[in-house]
Amino acid sequence: MIDNNWIETLLQKAEEATQKEQKAHQNPFEQQLIVELIHACYALHAKKRSLHLGRLLASAFDFVVTADYYAGIGHKGWFYCPSPTPRLYYHFTNCCPRHALENMFYFHASSKPESGSIGKATSRLLRNFLNELLKHSRRQEVILKGAEPVDIVIVNQAKHHIFFGEIKASPLLTLPLAMDSEALTDAQNNKISEHDGNITINLVYQRPFSVFVPILRQKRWQENSFCFGSKQGADDKNWSYRAMLELLSRSPEFLLVYYEFWDVALSHYHPKVTESIYWLTNGCGAPSPRPEWWPKSKGGDGEGFETVSDSKTSVGMDRTDDIKKGIYQILKTWGRRKACQKRMEV
Numbered sequence: 001m002i003d004n005n006w007i008e009t010l011l012q013k014a015e016e017a018t019q020k021e022q023k024a025h026q027n028p029f030e031q032q033l034i035v036e037l038i039h040a041c042y043a044l045h046a047k048k049r050s051l052h053l054g055r056l057l058a059s060a061f062d063f064v065v066t067a068d069y070y071a072g073i074g075h076k077g078w079f080y081c082p083s084p085t086p087r088l089y090y091h092f093t094n095c096c097p098r099h100a101l102e103n104m105f106y107f108h109a110s111s112k113p114e115s116g117s118i119g120k121a122t123s124r125l126l127r128n129f130l131n132e133l134l135k136h137s138r139r140q141e142v143i144l145k146g147a148e149p150v151d152i153v154i155v156n157q158a159k160h161h162i163f164f165g166e167i168k169a170s171p172l173l174t175l176p177l178a179m180d181s182e183a184l185t186d187a188q189n190n191k192i193s194e195h196d197g198n199i200t201i202n203l204v205y206q207r208p209f210s211v212f213v214p215i216l217r218q219k220r221w222q223e224n225s226f227c228f229g230s231k232q233g234a235d236d237k238n239w240s241y242r243a244m245l246e247l248l249s250r251s252p253e254f255l256l257v258y259y260e261f262w263d264v265a266l267s268h269y270h271p272k273v274t275e276s277i278y279w280l281t282n283g284c285g286a287p288s289p290r291p292e293w294w295p296k297s298k299g300g301d302g303e304g305f306e307t308v309s310d311s312k313t314s315v316g317m318d319r320t321d322d323i324k325k326g327i328y329q330i331l332k333t334w335g336r337r338k339a340c341q342k343r344m345e346v
Contacts, residue, residue, distance in 0.1 A: 007162060011155065013147035021124065021145055029241035030125075034064055034132050036248060040255050042136070051259070059262040060255075061129050062171040063244065068121045069113060069174050070240035073231060075204050077111035078179070080196040086183045088201065089212070091176035093280060093309040095287070096195055097212055100279040100308075101221045105287040107295050107306060108197035112174070112313070122169035123151060172315050173265055173281045175258075176212040178225055205233050211247070213254075214261050214277055221261075221276045226254055269315065283314030 037060040045053045069092065078088045081096050091097045096106040112118070127143045134141050144153040146164070154163040184192040184199075208230050215224035227250075229243030247254055261277065268278040274288050286307045287294060297304040 014144040014153040017145040017147055027238050029238050033241050033244055034129050038136055059259050064125050065122055065171045066174050067240040067244050075201050078201050079108040082193055086181040088179040088181045089176050092174040095308050097176045098223050101276050103275055105291050106195040123167045126169040170315050178210045178212050206230050213258050226251055279308050282309050283311050284309045
């Protein structure tokens with residue numbers, strides 16, 4: 001039997017879940033970063049009307065997600081690249097980001113967070129981002145954390161409208177972090193000339209990081225970076241949000257450089273252009289052409305090979321199981337729609 005008050009019950013649960021999340025997750029820099037990025041996107045669009053505002057905002061959202069990915073950075077997960085100059089990378093696809101620009105693939109498992117934590121973080125950040133975007137546009141809608149069977153609830157009390165949705169907020173890409181490094185040597189004091197991912201960095205805290213943002217020069221994507229601050233210690237949980245705010249203040253040109261890279265990466269993602277910066281996008285698949293040293297996958301029958309980034313990290317709704325779940329939720333909520341009280345339109 002369908003509860004005639006199911007919408008009111010679900011709305012109450014959503015309000016309680018949102019309040020609980022806000023108490024549990026207190027980051028003074030998160031909202032500030034979101035607000036400043038939204039204002040910066042509108043300002044940049046006003047100066048250069050050729051820039052697509054929707055894509056600007058989408059790239060800004062990915063940048064906020066990047067801040068959350070950086071939060072847990074530590075001594076493990078770094079990848080040593082010896083040439084052309086020694087450098088350490090903390091990256092989010094399974095290969096050296098510097099050499100991927102030249103379609104050269106050196107495997108190293110990415111440092112992305114666990115999928116469970118990614119889903120929770122991106123859902124929270126997307127709701128917060130959209131809430132601030134609605135405020136910027138002087139809209140009356142409020143976005144709440146959903147409760148089963150929905151991920152998100154958007155309500156306009158003045159118009160008596162309510163919207164239920166499924167969230168898929170995987171970013172297109174996550175910028176690698178980098179650190180300068182001494183040339184590593186082996187037990188015989190010879191310089192290591194190969195890439196090395198089996199290392200633990202002794203000094204990470206209070207060391208200057210840079211953020212890896214490729215730039216197009218003479219029709220070739222080349223390595224480029226911006227200074228990005230430092231993490232003060234293990235308890236400095238919000239350091240990356242603070243660093244991003246400082247970056248936006250210190251280097252106002254950053255947003256345009258980042259967006260131009262992000263926008264071309266999006267155009268390479270669909271339709272696929274499997275070269276250079278495409279290999280920095282999530283869900284980009286197996287390297288092509290695959291080098292002879294590329295490792296076989298650890299699971300399965302031993303015949304397959306590792307990917308640069310597998311389909312589980314595909315952008316947004318680019319997975320069939322997500323589409324199936326979304327269709328199921330639409331049918332379920334629509335089937336119960338007629339039983340709801342008339343004061344809210346679903």
